[in-house]
Amino acid sequence: MKYLSQFLMILGFSLVGEALQRLVPLPIPASVYGIVLLFAALCVGLVKLEQVKEAGGFLTSILPILFVSPAVGILENWALIRGAVLPIFLLVAASTALTFGISGRAVQWLLKKGGGKHD
Amino acid sequence: MTEFLRISILPIALTLAAFRIGQLLQNKWKTPLFNPTLIGTVLMIAFLLVTGMDMADYTVGTAKLSWLMTPATISLAIPMYEQFQMLRKNLKAIVIGVVSGAVTCLVFLLLGCLLLRFDPALTVSLLPKSVTTAIGVPLSELYGGMGGVTTAAIIVTGIFANMMGPTLCKLFHITDPVAQGVAFGTAGHVIGTAKANEVSPLTGAVSSLSLVVAGLLTAILFPLLAGAV
Known part of the structure; x- marks a missing residue:
């Protein structure tokens, strides 16, 4: 019954996230509230790792499956993007390379400056 | 035929099977191009077009699966917590790196979209393309974006970061494992993290913290x- 109680704990955070999305007049997804709250609860010890670990591991492992259905939804948007597929692709590729370079360089520079400690 | 197409568990069964085929392909040929989500999507689109299954029936059918999205995304807090404990010493550098990468990405995309005179709905759909689908898609939809376009852009981004990552590390002289991890996670979310895990366990851990x-x-x-916009 460990999995049931773990799943219920995660569902509880989901419900709070969904409630906050409705209460707070900001367009922030329910899952973002949930991640922050569960992370905070783990940090302060309100929730122990063994109260969520296995069910959470299962849920994160099935995430890629859950994206198939929304991705199929591109069929409905095809008319709007069909003329711009190449520029979209180039923009996506260029921004990814730039993000990769900037974030990597920034960290490398900071670590070198601070003496570079790993553990 | 239409009678069979309306069996209520059919969309879920087909989606799982299509994803599984993608997984088997990826196990056989270890290339990120055979991303199971991508293969699953392509197979499902082909199925809908060939059989004429109603898109609404498909969406309603898979909604029985989609409700798991929020609890599954929230569960990302668990590995985040574990890595947070492990990476405490490098936390400042990691966070500054992610901030600089994410801000650059958003500003570059926004300017690019404005320059190309993209439709506002398309711009909003493309802006969250470097973050994990679980956060990017609801974000796009909350601002009037198209979930399907966002998902596709996110997957293409991840595959690009995964395949080009090692080359980009050489190009930008990113040699430190922590710096490489931040680059993979910030630019390529979960799919980039898969490559970071191959580089080293430390790079993988940094990458999965960075993506959240x-x-x-x-x-x-x-x-x-x-x-x-």
């Missing part, structure tokens, strides 16, 4: 940018 931080940050910055 980048997702949260993008959600916070989004209102500022969406206003400019």
Whole structure:
């Protein structure tokens, strides 16, 4: 019954996230509230790792499956993007390379400056 | 035929099977091009087009699966917590790196979309393309974006970061494992993290922490940018 109680704990955070999305007049997804709250609860010890670990591991492992259905939804948007597929692709590729370079360089520079400690 | 197409568990069964085929392909040929989500999507689109299954029936059918999205995304807090404990010493550098990467990405995309005179709905759909689907898609939809376009852009981004990552590390002289991890996670979310895990366990851990931080940050910055669309 460990999995049931773990799943219920995660569902509880989901419900709070969904409630906050409705209460707070900001367009922030329910899952973002949930991640922050569960992370905070783990940090302060309100929730122990063994109260969520296995069910959470299962849920994160099935995430890629859950994206198939929304991705199929591109069929409905095809008319709007069909003329711009190449520029979209180039923009996506260029921004990814730039993000990769900037974030990597920034960290490398900071670590070198601070003496570079790993553990 | 239409009678069979309306069996209520059919969309879920087909989606799982299509994803599984993608997994088997990826196990056999270890290339990120055979990303199971991508293969699953292509197979499902082909199925819908060939059989004429109603898109609404498919969406309603898979909704029985989609409700797991929020609890599954929230569960990302668990590995985030574990890595947070492990990476405490490098935390400042990691967070600054993710912030600089995420801000660059959003500003570059916004300017690019404005320059190309993209439709606002398309711009909003593309802005969250570097973050994990679980955060990017609801974000896009909350601002009037198209979930399907966002998902596709996110997957293409991840595959690009995964395949080009090692080359980009050489190009930008990113040699430190922590710096490489931040680059993979910030630019390529979960699919980039898969490559980071192959580089080293430390790189993988940094990458998976970075992808959640980048997702949260993008959600916070989004209102500022969406206003400019």
